[in-house]
Amino acid sequence: MTSADNLRAFKRDGRIVVVGASLAGLRAAEALRGEGFTGSLTMIGDEPSEPYDRPPLSKQVLTGWVPADGTLLPRRRDIDAEWLLGVPAGGLDMRANQVRLADGREVPFDRVLIATGVRARPWFVESEADLDGVFVLRTREHAEGLQRALAAGPSRVLIIGAGFTGSEIASICRERGIAVTVAELAPAPLVGALGAMVGDVAADMQRAHGVDLRCGVKVTRLEGDAQGRFRRAHFDDGSAIDADVAVVALGGIRNTEWLRGSGLAAGVWGIACDTGCRALTLDGLITDDVFAAGDVARCPNPIYEYRLISLEHWANAVEQAEVAAHNMVSGQADRWPHLSLPVFWSIQFGVNIKTVGVPTFADEVVVTQGSVADRRFVAAYGYRGRVTAAVSFNNAKWLDHYRQLIETAAPFPPPFPAPDQPADMKPVPVDFPGPTLLAQGATVVVTGHDPGERRVTSAQQHR
Amino acid sequence: MRVVVDLSRCQGYAQCAFLAPEAFRMHGEEALMYDPNPDDAQRDRVLRAAAACPVQAILVDRLEARDVPVEASPS
Numbered sequence: 001m002t003s004a005d006n007l008r009a010f011k012r013d014g015r016i017v018v019v020g021a022s023l024a025g026l027r028a029a030e031a032l033r034g035e036g037f038t039g040s041l042t043m044i045g046d047e048p049s050e051p052y053d054r055p056p057l058s059k060q061v062l063t064g065w066v067p068a069d070g071t072l073l074p075r076r077r078d079i080d081a082e083w084l085l086g087v088p089a090g091g092l093d094m095r096a097n098q099v100r101l102a103d104g105r106e107v108p109f110d111r112v113l114i115a116t117g118v119r120a121r122p123w124f125v126e127s128e129a130d131l132d133g134v135f136v137l138r139t140r141e142h143a144e145g146l147q148r149a150l151a152a153g154p155s156r157v158l159i160i161g162a163g164f165t166g167s168e169i170a171s172i173c174r175e176r177g178i179a180v181t182v183a184e185l186a187p188a189p190l191v192g193a194l195g196a197m198v199g200d201v202a203a204d205m206q207r208a209h210g211v212d213l214r215c216g217v218k219v220t221r222l223e224g225d226a227q228g229r230f231r232r233a234h235f236d237d238g239s240a241i242d243a244d245v246a247v248v249a250l251g252g253i254r255n256t257e258w259l260r261g262s263g264l265a266a267g268v269w270g271i272a273c274d275t276g277c278r279a280l281t282l283d284g285l286i287t288d289d290v291f292a293a294g295d296v297a298r299c300p301n302p303i304y305e306y307r308l309i310s311l312e313h314w315a316n317a318v319e320q321a322e323v324a325a326h327n328m329v330s331g332q333a334d335r336w337p338h339l340s341l342p343v344f345w346s347i348q349f350g351v352n353i354k355t356v357g358v359p360t361f362a363d364e365v366v367v368t369q370g371s372v373a374d375r376r377f378v379a380a381y382g383y384r385g386r387v388t389a390a391v392s393f394n395n396a397k398w399l400d401h402y403r404q405l406i407e408t409a410a411p412f413p414p415p416f417p418a419p420d421q422p423a424d425m426k427p428v429p430v431d432f433p434g435p436t437l438l439a440q441g442a443t444v445v446v447t448g449h450d451p452g453e454r455r456v457t458s459a460q461q462h463r
Numbered sequence: 464m465r466v467v468v469d470l471s472r473c474q475g476y477a478q479c480a481f482l483a484p485e486a487f488r489m490h491g492e493e494a495l496m497y498d499p500n501p502d503d504a505q506r507d508r509v510l511r512a513a514a515a516c517p518v519q520a521i522l523v524d525r526l527e528a529r530d531v532p533v534e535a536s537p538s
Contacts (some may be wrong), residue, residue: 004501014506053467053499055470056497056499059496060497060498060499061495063496065496066498070498070499070500071499071500072465072499073467074464074465074466074467074522074523074524074525074527075483075524076522076525077525125494154487180535249512273474278484313471314469314471315469315471315472318469329495343471345470345471345473347470347491347496348488348492349491349492350491350492350494351491351492351494352475352490352491352492353493354471376492393496394491394492394493395493396473396474396475396493397474397475
């Protein structure tokens with residue numbers, strides 16, 4: 001039988017298992033059916049409910065506008081799947097082509113898609129994390145509990161970590177008139193994602209909205225009362241504050257532990273893949289039947305010197321799911337690379353923050369449009385003389401333009417005049433704390449608009 | 464009904480907030496907040512908003528009879 005016959009038979013009668021029943025898993029399942037896959041489809045998920053959307057949890061749900069169970073994802077088509085929910089996967093056997101569930105059941109597959117995502121990083125002392133009033137925010141149960149705690153009118157909320165989630169929660173606390181302290185180890189909020197210049201803007205924004213922002217401090221201990229209720233937090237500078245609610249917003253942990261011993265190149269950074277979402281083994285070999293998408297997938301991005309990058313972004317989950325699904329039911333010559341640039345958004349303190357590209361892949365940043373003082377601007381990020389990313393504060397309409405600059409490896413700073421351009425356009429060092437994504441290597445240009453025709457060619461270096 | 468807005472596409476044109484103000488609201492100058500589960504009585508207005516979105520960022524449930532998992536199968 002030819003491989004084309006094999007593929008036709010697989011599309012008709014094959015078995016596909018999707019591990020992870022959230023955004024990426026659902027979108028992949030819909031895409032598989034859309035591509036004409038009529039075989040058996042099994043969805044495995046550790047949460048008891050059908051797929052729901054997470055971004056509204058830290059926004060609409062916490063304001064009290066939308067109930068936590070009101071964010072189920074719309075369906076684009078009937079996926080005719082068998083759902084195994086409320087039980088996590090426990091292992092992957094690549095010899096027997098089986099997913100083992102935590103309860104011991106075994107689910108055979110011809111091809112498997114891993115989309116197990118991330119979970120919230122808990123507070124590092126378990127007894128303190130268990131105090132009544134200490135929250136993380138990742139699932140709808142978390143959102144429900146935190147919403148209830150905010151509705152009860154706490155005297156003060158402490159937020160540990162001023163990344164995007166921590167900052168969004170701080171914003172909602174202020175909107176609800178709740179006193180809030182934000183503790184951040186870095187010199188400013190959002191600095192790990194966007195660098196020092198934009199971090200300073202974020203810090204001013206928080207303080208202008210009445211947030212008690214404390215940077216460069218570490219929370220050392222969460223103290224409870226005799227009833228096990230959180231009451232006070234201690235800092236490494238010897239100070240302490242009283243609060244009724246603490247939100248631990250220290251990022252996520254990728255759900256890859258269940259793959260230990262599977263032979264896949266899976267670890268704390270995610271599952272290493274090619275741009276077609278095929279997983280790599282520990283030896284660096286491409287698997288043909290194991291795919292990954294969403295927060296756990298760690299794919300090389302040619303635009304960023306083929307660095308393996310994993311992204312916890314909504315659009316990335318959607319796009320990777322579609323590429324992975326297409327490749328799962330396509331022959332060698334018809335596969336698609338996932339070449340789209342990362343895009344990300346956050347809504348906080350009434351400002352729409354959006355990024356395109358990878359801002360941590362930069363050595364300089366420059367405000368190219370608008371005014372930082374008005375919190376309405378675009379800043380472009382550059383690495384060695386080419387544009388690599390952009391961030392907008394209330395100026396999102398411009399980001400497609402910057403996307404094009406990034407995809408064509410345009411020189412940095414962008415040399416042409418743009419509307420609303422500040423008089424003094426001077427790049428400054430981007431200044432990220434800790435290690436960044438920098439490396440030396442190829443620079444490429446992305447061509448094509450359709451996933452089926454997108455390819456890269458090499459580009460000339462500007463400096 | 465179920466709604467999701469791809470906010471990485473949304474550019475704050477606010478057409479949806481004009482056409483279905485109970486389901487879509489502007490937050491500040493250009494950020495959109497929406498109800499992911501608007502009342503079925505809103506359906507026509509939400510569909511009109513989805514059709515009017517200049518960047519087609521609004522996705523509305525296409526299923527009449529949903530293939531939803533009936534109950535979780537606990538271990």
